[in-house]
Amino acid sequence: MLSLLAAASSSASSFKAPILDYHAFAPEIVLTGVIVLVLLADLLVPEDRKVLVTNLAGLGVLASLIPIITLAIDGHDRTMFGGAYVVDHFALVMKGLFIATGYVVLLMSTNYVADGDYYEGEFSFLLLSSILGMTVMASARDLITIFVALEMLSLPAYMLAGWRKRDPKSNEAALKYYLLGVLSSAVMLYGMSLVYGVAGTTVLADIGSFFTQFDSQPGIITVALLMIVIGFAFKVSAVPFHFWAPDTYEGAPTPVTAFLSVASKTAGFVALMEILYVGFLSNNNVWGPLCWVLAAITMTVGNLIALRQTNIVRMLAYSSIAQAGYILVPFAVAGENAHALITAQKASVVYLLIYTAMNLGAFGVVIAVARKTRSGEIKSFGGLFTYAPGLTLLMTAFMFSLAGIPPLGGWFAKLFMFSAALDAGTAPAIVLAVIAGVNSVIALFYYASVAREMWMSPVPDGDVTPIRVPPALATALAITVIVTVAVGVYPPLLAKLGDVATLTRAF
């Protein structure tokens, strides 16, 4: 295996500056610029006008969508740094998703953070930093880049989780998230070091072609791969690496929770796709069963525990764990054959897109309702329909979308997920699909219990003053609900975006 690396190591004492394709980097460059601007603006804007900073951040995020669109129109894939950084359809779709998510989270947090008198400027700054990490992650095709992107998106998130500084629960959330995050990234790093040791390269494409030479791989690779998967399993909160999630979600500021449950999770899946599909496609005999087990226990455990939750955020936390289980299903079956691989990628991306909209929306309603009730208990939603019919309808839509009931977006995500499993068609795949099916029934119970509270229960404290939803939050809710419903009714809207076979086109 050493001979392979001869070319890489021998050369060049003379440094040749790389020729950079600035168009390809434009989204990140814009984003970085906005980050710096936000930081500067925060210094200049007086304390009572901080909302301007948030608005600036929002606009900046939207601005970074422009180069993504131009890149998409341009259409051809850009590969840089020997394959370490790739801007292709997949990357663009995911970048777009991250940026859109960031925008919605900003909208959701505008009033939340301002009302709580937290550090608004820095909040936006950290949020944008994390999004920057995610956009980089979408293009990263190299272990080092992936690692740095992961830390880039994680570190601000650790801090955001503890943003409500005076709240011990928020502190606790940050601590748990941080500690477990650091440990799991350490495990991942250890795994990466082993991979590097065996393969001699950090570029995924090279790792991929390196491993295709072998019919069987040594145990070290099995475990190294396991360690890497664990790092991202933590990120996507797959059981048994999920323990941080409910605690952190509950303790963190709700917009941050929304962000974690959506963007951070998506980033984890994106990395997982890159690593497994590009770097370790031939090792699917390892990660196939691994993802199978993870998917099965993740959705089952997540759903079962969610049944017993009384706090809405905590319930949504377990719900998002269970959802991660569903998203893992395509991973479990992707390695069966080339066709299944493509379906699996599409299924994962479509699921992530839809999941993002509906889960963000659900948190949006939670934030809106908590503005009045000041409570996170599911019971506090009692009788919502009588005084906030609009929010009730929205929450109902999000809940049943998460449950996968047509004609709300979630059904199509689930359908595609099932479709991926059955496309593989092997017995384990079908068993997994059946497990997922049963789980989606269990899940309905707790999703519907929220609907039940809202529609069928009396108002707990009898206070029926209407809820005033600030415009930013209302915008966020509108965006999410439109996506959720529109995709459910007319899935082709998203299906095009999900058509991301580019990730593995080379193979």
Add this chain to the structure above:
Amino acid sequence: MLDHAYLIPLTPVVSFVLILFFGKRFPSKGSFIGVLALVACFVMSLVLAGQWISRDKTIETLHHATPAQLRAVEKTGHEPASNDAGGEEREYKRAPVVHETTWFENGPLKIKAGTLVDGLSVALLVVVSTISLLVHIFSTEYMRDDRRKTHYFAALSLFTSGMFILVTSSNTLQMIFGWEMMGLCSFMLIGHWWESQDNSNAALKAFFTTRTGDIGLLVGISMLFWLAGNTFDIGRINSMALSGRIDQGLLTAAACALLVAVIGKSAQFPLHTWLPDAMAGPTPVSALIHAATMVVAGVFLIARLYGVFWQGFHIGAGDGYTPVAMVGGVTVLIAAALAFVQTDIKKVLAYSTVSQLGYMVMALGVGAWTAAIFHLFTHAFFKACLFLGAGSVSHSGSHHSFDMKKDMGGLKKYMPVTFWTFTIASAALAGLPPFAGFFSKDEILVGASENGYKLFLYVGLIGAGMTAAYMTRCIYLTFFGEPRGAAAHHHPHESPIAITGPLVFLAILSVVAGFAQAPIFGIEAFSDIVEPAYVTNVVSHHGFFGILAGLGILAAVIGGVSAYTVYFLNRGPRGLLDRNRAAHAGYAFLANKYYLDDLYTDGVVGSIKGPIARAAYWFNQNILDGIVNGAAAIALATGRFSYNVIDQKIVDGAVNGLGISAEAGGGALRTVQTGKVQQYAAILFGALVIFAVALWRLT
């Protein structure tokens, strides 16, 4: 009329609709619509009968074919080629006139609906329309002030049309329609005074019991549909059955199934218990049910599908025993015995009906097809007369009571017309010459004797004796002796013309109807007209047998005389005196009643048939009725068990249990979420090791 026979069932249907929706607006509450409709039906039936008779004649002369030749054609079992080609109807003697239209289609199969007119249906149409007309007329008076007169007449019309549909059906599917329509109407009419729980119970029981029999009907007709080659057509079913091309086992099974239906509908042992209870309905309804419709439907079913029964039970073999005959025979005796112990005049008549239906079924079972139908024919008149007579008594004599012992007695002098008509009808029922019953019963006895079913000859004779005896008792208790109860206190008087008119008319018919088939005089008009080809060709015909007639008369006389001895010669009144004394002795009323009932029964009835009748009655009330009622109770208990235990605990429990265990599982898993960050970390590394080992071994 032969080509428009559908008008006969249609007319009362129209009248039903009219009465139901517009009846209330008329002062008569719609009764006249019903009467008019029935007049029309009556006239049409007579015209039809006339046309049928004359058609027979014309065809016979046209074709110059002898019955024997036709029989030869029929016996080959193959239909004439012209029919297979879908050409003309077989236009020879006794061939039915069939008019059909496609009801619905199932693929290539056309299910038809239509009318079939032949001798059997003509005879039944005449009987039914006559009786129904009279019942309608009778009811205008009898139900004059009823609060639901409109409903009553509507149901009466529908009931009649049900019977019309049944008898004119060209196919078995349509027969089910008529059959069940009558079930429905009997339910409505028996339960007419549904304010009382007893009445509605009786209605339910009637419907439910006949419905139980209908299991057989549905199964039997389904089986015949397939066995006869995908057809409901009666003619084809009969010819297929007779041709022997149907698997014998299955055919017998189908016949058995249909027999079950007959047992339910025609109140044969052991499903007869609903019929006496059905006396809860208004008396004219009882007359209609017992004389012309409903219960005779079962007999009609056997007659109509005689080929099936003939072949299915080997009736022609004459080996002394067929299930059909057994059912009939047992019913004859049991019901006759039961008639003895009734105090309710209508129940006496009801058991008498059961017994007479037993005769008809028995006759069919022994191959005496014509005798059975003839008995049906004559029985209709005298039984209608008896019921209407009983109605007249209660209407005008006993103040709406039917209790012979409590509220009647000595009514002869107040109600002469009723008395005489009742007596004539009773004589006809008892089988005394020259009344109608004599001729028809004699035919049955001949059939049983000559077709190789001697056992049933004796059954018939014993039954005849018993019939005479209980009718004598009935007449005595009603019309003779001292007036009692209501009869003594409520100024009995003769009924008005609307009631007596039908009585007289029916009494006359009870006399003359018998002469339609009186072999003793060489008259065989009834069998000539009525027998369809598929019957004529298989059954044997016998002439007049003086000895059997004599035996029949003798049996009736013995029964009548012995009852006469008991009742008219002072045994009866003494029993009544005893009863009154005992009442004075101060026992609690109910206890007294039953105690003295026992005494009475022991002392009076016991001298003739006491032990047997009592045993039969006990058996009837406790065992048979117990089973019928018990079946309901068991069904209810089973239902409760299956609902409360199986459904709610096991099936639903399993479902809820899954839910509970899911929640419990969630609860258990929650305990792992301790909130201690270092435990989480430990699990992270522990999972790492476990997964690593597992995967390492796997790959």
Add this chain to the structure above:
Amino acid sequence: MVAVATAQNVAFWAIAVVMIGAAFNVVTSTNVVRAALSLVVVLAGVAAQYILLAAEFTAVVQVLVYIGAVVVLFLFGIMLTRARIGHESDLDNSNRIPAFVVSFAVFVLLVALLRDAFGHAHINVSAPSTTEQVGDAIFSTYLVPFEVASVLLLAALVGAIVLARRD
């Protein structure tokens, strides 16, 4: 060459033993400050191993960043959280045995794997990669992570200040 190799081995083992001892002290010491100082020893040992592996630049960075910055941070942390400088009995929680079992299991696993995979692989440090090469790599292939890392440090700085400051 053999001599060089032997010297390298001797140096390795000497440093390794010290490192392991210090590492154990970090996790078992009952004195927080002593634990921090033991950590310094470990970190320095790691730097020394880097030199053995001919990664001088990395070793320098190790010393500068870790010993120069990180350990100082730790000491600040210790002081800010007012840990006692001296002996402290309850620095460990009640999970020492499970913790040992888990960590030992991981160790066994790793050792078994490494033996299996790299049984007799030798490291040849004859042609070490120079600092220049490292620099070239960072500014070409790994340019993106480098830029990102700079933003990362900024973010960590800002965030940590917000979190840590009193308000």
Add this chain to the structure above:
Amino acid sequence: MHDWVLSLAIFTPLIGVVIIMLTPKENETLVKSIALLTTLVTAGFGGYILKNFDYDRTKTLQFGVNKQWIEIIGSRYHVGIDGLSLPLLILSMFICILCVIYSWDHFPEPHNPKAFLALILILETGMNGTFIAEDLILFFVFFELVLLPMYFMIGVWGGANRQYASIKFFLFTLFGSALMILGFLALYFRAGHTFDIPTLVQNASTMLPHNSQLWIFGALFMGFAIKVPMFPFHTWLPDAHTEAPTVGSVILAAILLKLGTYGFVRIALPVLPDAAHSFAWFIGLLAVIGIIYGALGCLAQKDLKRLIAFSSVAHMGFVMLGIATLTSFGINAAMFGMVAHGLITGMLFFVAGSIGERYGTREMSRLGGLLVQAPKLGWILGFCAMASLGLPGLAGFWGEFPAILSAFNPAAGLSVVLFRWYMVIASIGTVFAAGYLLWMFQRVAFGEPRDEFAHAHIHDLHTPEWIAWTPMLLGIVALGVFPALMFKLTDGAVQQIGHSLAMVAR
């Protein structure tokens, strides 16, 4: 118009929903009028379909539209109508109008006509869509679309135990449909990468090995059987019916249950005839168990609506028995049974709801003498009871008798002896039906009113009730007397199914 009419039939109610949503809540009359108008317009499209339907080609899909929909998974917007769909589509439109009329001033607590009517209209979209979908995914979407409105209808407007009942209904159905969609996907991947039902009917049985067919059929079976519902998956039904508001019960009984049986006839049998043969004995068994079991359940009931609900289990047993015979006779009977049950049981629920509303209770032991206090209502109850127990001349008979009839001679390859036993058991079931229905009728309608209601003012029929019920009653009679009205529609299509079933008979 020809191309559009089916889509209009599906989506017009949704337009109505949008308009209702935009109407102020306070203006109830306007809301009601819009709802009524919407259902009428939808039915108008139904009328157009009825008028232009080619009754000589009932087995071919008409008014077909086949457009691209979700390309990425190969699902298309394919709708069409044939003899199987038409009666059910019309029934659905019809029932929806009547429900809107019935609820005109009958809105159960907590009132809110706006939401209630919107739910009815969404339900209509789902139901109409299911009956004309010719693509499995489209079918699935509509099949599921009815869940939410019905959930809320039961859960918000229902009785005391509504929360339990509504979630139970939802969970059961969802469980079935989760497996069903797996079956659909398996069909897609194993039988030519298409969700198109007609294409699958052509190809599936040849492309699929027997073993796969069995598995897929099993999955579809679960989905449909729960919806029907067949024993032992029926337990959601009594709860749902008991708690649902009247209109909810009516729609549930009249249409929603039919989605399951329709699924069998439209998808499971023709697509997987081979497996259908293997499953037939089992379906038949569950069907006859359901017949007897439902009847027994009825006998134990104290609540009027619950009794009717259990009777549905028994009646759907007949429908399933017809289907299980795999003969054209049986399937025709099943189709008839669906429509008949829809009308009859729908009516029974209407009446039961009206009784409950008047007396404030549906406990049969507390009722009695309905005929005294409200004779018309009482007789209509009696009429429906009679229709329900399969009295010839009324619609119920044609669902029952041909099913029994066909069980004597099931499709080639099925166990004749077994099915003949089913026939006998099913016949016994008719007696039970008579038993519980008459018993119910006796307790509710006969006798004198109980003391507690002796002086209550019980209004006989209201105008909305008249308007809503008369067409249904007429329909029951008309179908009973002229079964060809239905058989003519279904027969062609059923023959085709029967033919494809016969092709694979071993």
Add this chain to the structure above:
Amino acid sequence: MLLNQFLFLAAVLFCTGIYGVLARKNGVLVLMSVELILNAVNLNLVAFGAFNQSVAGQVFALFVIAIAAAEVGVGLAIVLLIYRNRKSVDLTGIDALKG
């Protein structure tokens, strides 16, 4: 030199770190244990770099060092935050969120 010398040493550090993370109560000590783990990884990376004769190992290690520093900063900030609210850095007492 054998590659495994370094790898085993790294493994020892790694597992010692794990033990520390799991068994230590004091937040700062836990962070120190994390540093042990990260250094183990770095040692791995550099050893593999030498073994593979590529710079990527060192580059990777450099990134890890830089980011580890940032992580420690953030971690200490969080620990301080907790200390400020709870007056203790005892991790075992932090279990308000569970279930």
